[in-house]
Amino acid sequence: xxxxxxxxxKFFEGDxxxxxxxxxxxxxxxxxxxxxxxxxxxxxxxxxxxxDEASHAFNGKTKRNEVxxxxxxxxxxxxxxxxHFCANVVTGNxxxxxxxxxxxxxxxxxxxxxxxxxxxKKSFTQKEFINLTNGPAKLCKAFGIERFENGMxxxxxTIFILDSPKLSKSEIITSTRIGVNKSINLPxxxxxxxxxxxxxx
DNA sequence: CCACGGATTGGCT
DNA sequence: GCCAATCCGTGGA
Numbered sequence: 001x002x003x004x005x006x007x008x009x010k011f012f013e014g015d016x017x018x019x020x021x022x023x024x025x026x027x028x029x030x031x032x033x034x035x036x037x038x039x040x041x042x043x044x045x046x047x048x049x050x051x052d053e054a055s056h057a058f059n060g061k062t063k064r065n066e067v068x069x070x071x072x073x074x075x076x077x078x079x080x081x082x083x084h085f086c087a088n089v090v091t092g093n094x095x096x097x098x099x100x101x102x103x104x105x106x107x108x109x110x111x112x113x114x115x116x117x118x119x120x121k122k123s124f125t126q127k128e129f130i131n132l133t134n135g136p137a138k139l140c141k142a143f144g145i146e147r148f149e150n151g152m153x154x155x156x157x158t159i160f161i162l163d164s165p166k167l168s169k170s171e172i173i174t175s176t177r178i179g180v181n182k183s184i185n186l187p188x189x190x191x192x193x194x195x196x197x198x199x200x201x
Numbered sequence: 202c203c204a205c206g207g208a209t210t211g212g213c214t
Numbered sequence: 215g216c217c218a219a220t221c222c223g224t225g226g227a
Contacts, residue, residue, distance in 0.1 A: 045208070054208070056208080056223095059224085064223055078208080080222090081220070081221080082221035083219065086208060086209080101208060135209070137209050138209085177208070178208075179209070199209095
């Protein structure tokens with residue numbers, strides 16, 4: 001895979017943990033109304049429907065989670081707490097419901113539009129800058145990801161991920177996942193050390 | 202059919 | 215640190 005090329009379907013077929021760690025440092029891109037929104041992925045979590053009680057797919061396929069059961073390389077977006085959307089990268093093959101939750105992104109392009117999406121205004125304080133995308137629901141709001149984006153093809157023209165050099169082990173922190181009440185001891189959260197857009201230490 | 206609670210966030214104490 | 219907001223998927227009766 002060449003530097004700064006778009007990740008293709010091959011990338012999303014492999015082991016979900018390898019993919020999760022590999023996604024750190026890569027550039028998530030979304031075209032929205034003729035604008036480019038992009039940012040560096042800095043925090044992710046693995047959800048594995050086959051062995052993981054915290055996964056939406058653990059109890060089998062439903063209308064809500066059906067995208068997780070499809071071929072890797074799609075975006076799985078879910079609605080939660082009556083007001084928030086969160087986005088996952090689906091990995092693996094059909095009926096192998098694994099996904100990587102995007103929890104933190106460092107904004108690169110289209111930052112004014114992200115601010116409009118988040119706060120309804122173009123300008124922002126330093127604190128608001130960090131707050132644009134340092135959480136799974138925050139980054140969806142900033143990137144304009146909602147119900148319509150569920151199931152979108154990540155190897156298409158609208159939403160895709162640009163490759164970047166693999167990070168060294170010393171740059172990556174592994175920890176337990178945030179906000180789950182089941183399988184709480186699985187160390188399936190990965191984030192970039194010292195990056196301010198990581199949701200929690 | 203109904204009750205529960207969620208892969209969160211932001212505001213208030 | 216605590217808790218309300220606000221919808222709807224899910225599971226049990």
